[in-house]
Amino acid sequence: MTQVFRAIKDLRGWVLGRKSQHRRIALVPTMGALHRGHLALVTEAQHQADDVIVSIFVNPLQFGPQEDLARYPRPFESDLQLLQQVGVAAVFAPSAEEMYPSGVSRTRVTVETMSDVLCGRTRPTHFEGVTTVVAKLFNIAEPDIACFGQKDWQQLAIVRQMAIDLNFPVEIVAVPTVREDTGLALSSRNQYLSAEEKMQAALLYQALMAARRLYDAGERSAAKIRAAAEALLHEADLTPEYVELVERDTLKESPDRLTGPSVLALAVRIGRARLIDNVMLG
Ligand code: AMP
Numbered sequence: 001m002t003q004v005f006r007a008i009k010d011l012r013g014w015v016l017g018r019k020s021q022h023r024r025i026a027l028v029p030t031m032g033a034l035h036r037g038h039l040a041l042v043t044e045a046q047h048q049a050d051d052v053i054v055s056i057f058v059n060p061l062q063f064g065p066q067e068d069l070a071r072y073p074r075p076f077e078s079d080l081q082l083l084q085q086v087g088v089a090a091v092f093a094p095s096a097e098e099m100y101p102s103g104v105s106r107t108r109v110t111v112e113t114m115s116d117v118l119c120g121r122t123r124p125t126h127f128e129g130v131t132t133v134v135a136k137l138f139n140i141a142e143p144d145i146a147c148f149g150q151k152d153w154q155q156l157a158i159v160r161q162m163a164i165d166l167n168f169p170v171e172i173v174a175v176p177t178v179r180e181d182t183g184l185a186l187s188s189r190n191q192y193l194s195a196e197e198k199m200q201a202a203l204l205y206q207a208l209m210a211a212r213r214l215y216d217a218g219e220r221s222a223a224k225i226r227a228a229a230e231a232l233l234h235e236a237d238l239t240p241e242y243v244e245l246v247e248r249d250t251l252k253e254s255p256d257r258l259t260g261p262s263v264l265a266l267a268v269r270i271g272r273a274r275l276i277d278n279v280m281l282g
Pocket of ligand 1: 037151176177
């Protein structure tokens with residue numbers, strides 16, 4: 001039986017009970033509108049822990065004023081059904097008032113530098129919103145592990161850094177990106193795309209793969225690898241918000257000649273959706 005909690009104190013009580021039985025607890029933070037990508041996180045969490053809590057919270061703090069907070073999909077009943085089917089122990093679905101009783105959060109958690117690059121350039125308050133809510137969720141659910149998707153590489157790297165810097169006793173587990181057959185990374189925001197736009201969106205992955213092939217063939221010039229991805233996007237009349245090569249863990253811009261493990265990340269607007277994707281190099 002999947003337990004559903006709306007109140008922080010009720011989830012806390014349940015967690016306390018599980019911990020007294022020495023159960024290992026995993027947290028999977030989501031904004032709902034669940035798809036196979038989210039379920040891959042749940043499966044990994046179930047492998048590594050005894051009880052899995054999935055949080056469903058469309059966090060206002062991580063949306064900019066012009067962003068899609070109001071129209072973000074919230075199909076709670078079907079989400080819950082999915083989670084019941086896969087045997088999740090608990091769902092935490094608080095209201096915005098429960099999470100932010102005074103309407104705002106006067107305390108914010110910021111991971112400096114890493115939050116200002118890549119998506120942070122056009123979404124200046126986004127990652128502060130993410131790290132603040134994830135810190136709250138860690139304090140509320142006290143998980144032993146927490147699973148995050150590699151699709152949002154910047155988020156994963158920032159949350160990892162936060163857990164280290166603030167000594168959260170949580171192991172951060174990374175889960176590979178789940179894709180459609182076309183290569184398109186699953187995302188709740190794919191719902192904003194028409195069938196034609198979805199076909200265009202599959203080019204993001206093809207662009208990343210073109211760059212990866214170059215890397216695999218021995219190319220180490222950051223500019224050339226980036227250009228390979230950009231060329232494919234431009235051919236399709238897509239203007240990326242960014243295509244960048246960064247160091248895997250620090251998110252610092254890669255040197256001209258790649259040495260250590262890097263991530264090629266991009267963001268592209270297609271129709272009403274802003275899509276992101278990335279691949280690991282090395
Ligand atoms: P969201 O609901 O979009 O905030 O995502 C919740 C979690 O699911 C985050 O850790 C995401 O990185 C992860 N996630 C979203 N899409 C995918 C995907 N296609 N594959 C793997 N993980 C994903």
